[in-house]
Amino acid sequence: MSKPIQVLLTDDSPTMLQVLTRLLSAQPDVSVVGTARDGEEAVALARSLKPDVITLDVQMPGMDGLGATERIMAETPCRILMVSGAPDTDLSFRALQAGALEVIAKPQGAPEDVARFGVRLLSAIRLLAEVPLVTQRNEGRSTAPTLTPGTRVAGFGLVASIGGPTALASLLWLLPRSLPYPLFIAQHITPGFTVGLHRWLSSLSPLPVEIARASEMPKPGTVYLAPDSHHLRVGMQGEFVIERASGSTFPSGDLLLASMSRAFGAQAGGAVLSGMGEEGAVGLNAIRRAGGLTFAQDPETCLVAGMPEAALRNKATEHRVSPEALATVLRALEGVPPAPPSPQGM
Template identity: 55%
Template sequence: MNKPIKILLADDSPTMLKMFSGLLAPASDIRIAGTAQDGAEALTLARSLKPDLITLDVRMPRMDGIEASQRIMTEVPSRILVISGAVDAEMSFRALQAGALEVMPKPTPLNGGISSFGTQLISTIRSMAGVPLTPRRPIIAPPGPPPVLRGGRVNGFGLVAATGGPPALAMLLSLLPPTLPYPVFIAQHVSVGFTSGLRQWLSAASPLPIEVARTGMRPQAGYVYLPPDGHQMQVLMSGEMLVEPISPLHGTLGDALLHSLARAYGNRAGGAVLTGMGSDGATGLLAIRRAGGLAFAQSPDSCVVPGMPEAALRNGAAESSLAVDGMASALRALSGPLPTVPLHRS
């Protein structure tokens, strides 16, 4: 029998701690090793308990969740799940940059309430427990010769990411010029309520304007587009964007985006699959490559979780495997103004 997943809960609200404990009680494979009411106490208990996973709020006295994430990952590395309100979304993404793996929202009537939250919490803990606990990998490559890349022109470029994606996206976008001659589309797996915080956080890192897509909007060169909360985004052959709710049965927002780019732009489509669990983006990236477009994957050794890039590499979808700085170099080298009518190769 496998050992139970040992977790440490940290929140400055005793009510929240009691609720978390009650919601996790039915899960026989999860054991609560301890609770903390601030980041400093969480750090102390992490040293002694060596939990498999730690949940952290971001706003706590003495030491907030951002500093606690930094200190824990430096002194006693553990898988960290940030549980916060949507109002603290920007702080939550800073915690991801500091070393946390995932972020999920506290329960509200708008996101399904306590029962739905409990189911999601148990599922997320089980998924995160399977992530290898290794030192945080650098998302840029060590000095060396630049990769030899096939040049080309793109009319739109799609980025797909999940676990570990926000810091990688922030780094990548920070390295792109404000005069980028094509639009960038992002499919980042993120909890409902956190898109606005992700947009703010990426805007602080990037010289490019970040917009939330709407159905009927025409993408503009030099802009970055995110789908609204709970939605996926596609580009139609007419050149307009289509925004639809994500199917609860499929969670393949990355594949939906990349397949649409392959159809709309043909051999002037571009795409990349970044860090994350699962395989989202692999079939969409393959469609771009088969259309003659440019297809990259983040190098697995630079990923927080390499599952998604490895899936893209296994099925032959990616022509190059690059760390984030190498990918930024490739995107800077691409050129080609957005045409009035998107190119399509049948």
């Protein structure tokens, strides 16, 4: 039997710590090696215990989860799972930018909510324990591929999961407000956190960031997110198609990119960024087969390299780029001019 996952739990509620300790300790593959009541205590225990995974409450008295994340990643890097009671704020995403891997919502207090939270927490801990521990991120010096002058796209899709918010932040703030085509983002996210992601990206991006609405036509120079717990696709007339998500992975990057390949053909563009698993490779391949532009984040610059590696392995693209190099590509692309009006009387 492999060694149990060593977990440090942090929460300012003694009752919550007791409940979670009992729940996790009942699992043969998990060992709770310590509990902390605030950020300062979590930093000290991280240093002495060196656990595999740390859960951090986002909002705590004294040093909050963001401050604790910054200290831990600077002193004793560890896989950090943020637990937020206020998913509509940007604090969790600032912690992700500081090095945390994932964020999940706290229970509302009812016993059944706590039980469901325990299941989600256990699943997230097991998932993060499989993520290679990155102690220093490579900023990447990859060169942007040379494009044929006048290369046009009708839209560009970005797919990301764990580590994606950091990559998106590095990319979006380098783009001009005058970008002549829309950007579509499929960032895997826990239900309830889309509003917080929207607010955080809006604070970083020169481009307006919006949550897509069904049947809406996308505007050039605008970044679009899928609505909470929904998939986002592009219809054959270029309009947004929104559908309720099922399963555990949403919004789907494969659905978004494949729909773009059908709607835009050779004028579709897409990139797969940091994330675990293989999501996005199938959709990116569809864009490549349609003659569009495809890219994968350079695995050396990823917090988690699984998704870009899958895209490269499956020949969905030949181009590996850092977020900064991808921004150079996006700045060089031109938009598709609007169709001329139909002649009157025809």
